[in-house]
Amino acid sequence: MDTAALQVFQAAARSGSVSKAAQLLNYAQSNVTTKIKQLEKELGAPLFYRHNRGITLTPAGKTLLEYADKALRLLEEARKAVQDASTPIGPLSIGSMETTAAVRLPHLLADYHRMCPEVDLSFVTGPSQQLIQAVLDYSLDGAFVMGPVEHPELLQDSVFEEDLVLVTDTLHPRLDFPKELTDRTVLVFRSGCSYRAKLLGWLQEEGVMPVKIMEFGTLETIIGCVAAGLGVSLLPESIVRSKTKESLVRSYPIPERYGRVQTVFIRRKDAYMTQAYKLFLHEIKNRFLLPGGSGEPS
Structure with missing residues (x-):
């Protein structure tokens, strides 16, 4: 059972399609099919059900996928361990919430890039739940998410605290909380x-049902639409402070249990720590680590 065959099998299993796996691996589709058939012959069991919508794993295929994931991950860690040097090099994948990336991380990322120009740093933003799953799946080396995060496979460091505020436009009269939000549209990621989740939990507790919830993909769009009078949102005070001073938006405090949040940096317990990763963690702790942020499971 060779590594290439396992990689082909893994790609086909994850994508649910031989053609998609071929595109992902830059293989001819016939090569993917041949590799899968070779594996099935070697193992003496069918790995996929074939149907007009693509392919689906058989019970044997599901079992093999678990082991293939482990084997390929160990091989990647072995490669990193052998190639790792005193000078930080190689890939490093970090995730963050959109708001944290916009305000807290630009200087960290810029300084790290100057210190470690040979590191292939990739950075993605997304919701906390999505980022947590990506770290668990080994797709990201670590991520800045809202904490605390309780998971037996993860470590977390407390890095900053934020005050969340309700943000509205300056076109409407000032709010007399919170019942007046009943007829307002809520703008969210x-x-x-x-x-x-914090905003909707608070509104539910107050017995307020917004007339409409609109989803957006970027922080700038949400702030711009709030300022234009489209609706209201819940954002870190540090994000909207300058907009408030310029009278582009208004901000209102909310109850502390909904308005005070902690950002943590999470990583897998079993992740291999390259020099590039060790230096990134060192910079996080030097710049941001809160008292009591131990890096141990909580």
């Missing part, structure tokens, strides 16, 4: 965003 897509499902999985922790701030969205």
